Amino acid sequence: MGSFATGVTVVTTKDSAGKPVGMTANSFSSLSLDPPLVLWSIAKSASLYTEFTAAESFAIHILAKGQQHLSNQFSRKGIERFDGISYETNNRGVPLLNDCLARFDCELFSQADGGDHTIIVGYVAAMEELQLDPLIFHKGAYRTLEP
Numbered sequence: 001m002g003s004f005a006t007g008v009t010v011v012t013t014k015d016s017a018g019k020p021v022g023m024t025a026n027s028f029s030s031l032s033l034d035p036p037l038v039l040w041s042i043a044k045s046a047s048l049y050t051e052f053t054a055a056e057s058f059a060i061h062i063l064a065k066g067q068q069h070l071s072n073q074f075s076r077k078g079i080e081r082f083d084g085i086s087y088e089t090n091n092r093g094v095p096l097l098n099d100c101l102a103r104f105d106c107e108l109f110s111q112a113d114g115g116d117h118t119i120i121v122g123y124v125a126a127m128e129e130l131q132l133d134p135l136i137f138h139k140g141a142y143r144t145l146e147p
Ligand SMILES: Cc1cc2nc3c(=O)[nH]c(=O)nc-3n(C[C@H](O)[C@H](O)[C@H](O)COP(=O)(O)O)c2cc1C
Pocket: 008, 023, 024, 025, 026, 027, 028, 040, 041, 042, 043, 045, 046, 047, 048, 071, 074, 075, 076, 077, 078, 137
């Protein structure tokens, strides 16, 4: 699967205590235009599995070229991933990262079993896009697009 080049996203939500949580995910995909749906999948072993499968709202941020540090920070085990990160909060309490290539504000649409992962489908309630180049992930390494 590493030979399939993807973008990189950071998915964020709040936990039951209202604390911001987030994780790096490259399983993101578009799913439906009408209604507007996107999906990503979370490992059942992930430390934030309970938080994300319980979340009614979440945000998916597509990282831009130069944002590897966000991908690294939001995939690191055992740290407070929001330490040193500037963010805003939407009206559902979901933390929003700044300066990403695109952002989808999602409401939970459905979940499906996917073996050792759970597929999370989000209804896109709002989105924003900046004209930036994407960060690419391929064979375990970060890449950028060449013309
Ligand atoms: C580029 C990249 C993509 C990732 N994509 C996913 C993903 O789609 N789903 C997932 O569950 N974990 C994914 N991970 C792993 C998580 O971000 C995180 O590193 C992992 O859950 C380990 O942290 P934890 O033990 O705190 O859960 C990805 C990590 C990286 C670096």
